[in-house]
Amino acid sequence: MIPRRRIPLEWADLADALRALGGSADAAAQVAAFERAFSAEVGVPHAIATASGRDALGLILDGMGLGAGDELVIPAYTLGELVPLVQARGIVPVPADVDPDTFNMTADSVAARIGPRTRAIFVVHLLGAPCDIRGICALADARGIPVIEDCAHAFGARIDGRPAGSFGRAALFSLEATKAVAAFGGGILATADDGLAAAVRARVAGRARREWPAVRKMLLKCVEEFAVRSPAYAIAARLMFSPRSAGGFDRLYRQAHDRVRSRAAAFSGFQARLGLRRLARSAARQQRLNAQWETLARSLPSRFRVQRRSECGEPAFYNFVARFDGDIAALRAAAQRRGLDLGIGGEVMDDTAAMLGFADCPGAAAAAAQAVLIPLYDGLSERRLRRTVDILHRLAEELE
């Protein structure tokens, strides 16, 4: 089975885990060093390590004073779990449609959703492809509305040479195991706003720092990774991702992760050391991923419409997602029988407009109905990449 994703694990991670369990006298210094390195990468004065990307978003919303009755423009196609996080604060999320070719919102779709109660605009650079952040910031500035950038997928992406995350009032990054700078959880809040940074620092300062939770998560991921690479996984995956049980399994997986995330603990020394190592290698990793992405984009059959990404800046390819003009559930089932694990539906992203009862976001509806996640990650071999392309060519013909 060619799995959908692969957790980046190194022997050095284990050594760090042991060191963390042996005591963490220098944890605070390590976290500070990681924050400085991260802020240098993004090109903003403040980078604050948080419990997760979502935690960073919550801290930004609270720090900017958004509350009950305020409207927040959000992407109509993004991670659905961000919606309840916004609603829990009484904030009203208003989805702006996406261009189904880029999966990103546009300045026009954002402008159409701004009203007298709009207090902020939340934009995402989906799957590492920069959105038209300049256009969106221009219209937001003209109205005095702050922009929040979701860079969970976009570490390393640039717009006219300037890093994603340095355009809005504040940005969030995710350090989840599947994201670019993987530290087994955690997030970064980046901002050039001194007042916001001070308010957020004051809130995270009181949190307890414990080394064990992230270490435990890494060990669990090791088990998961081992299972995914074993031959038995092909059978298990067929059961878990069958049309009948896929939704349930996806929910279970998300809930398990939510439980880990819900405790807003301080970022640990272990995570900081991992993060520092990943940062040092991120440019080389990104180059390898980009090359693989280009290969896949060139070789797919024409029934796959590849994400259009070059228009607004340099992407940092995060995942490979294309739209398939056909039955994606049938495609996924057939691919699985041939040993290729594709993602569809909520395993890619969610139609937040539909979640919120808006029927006027056709771009998000098209994206949700057609998006297929094709395996692409650092460490995917040439042979497996070619095999992926071969399987998809055969299936595109078979599933006429």
Ligand SMILES: *Cc1c(COP(=O)(O)O)cnc(C)c1O
């Ligand atoms: C992963 C992700 C986040 C949040 O990251 P966590 O660290 O998992 O909380 C935010 N937005 C998008 C689009 C994501 O994919």
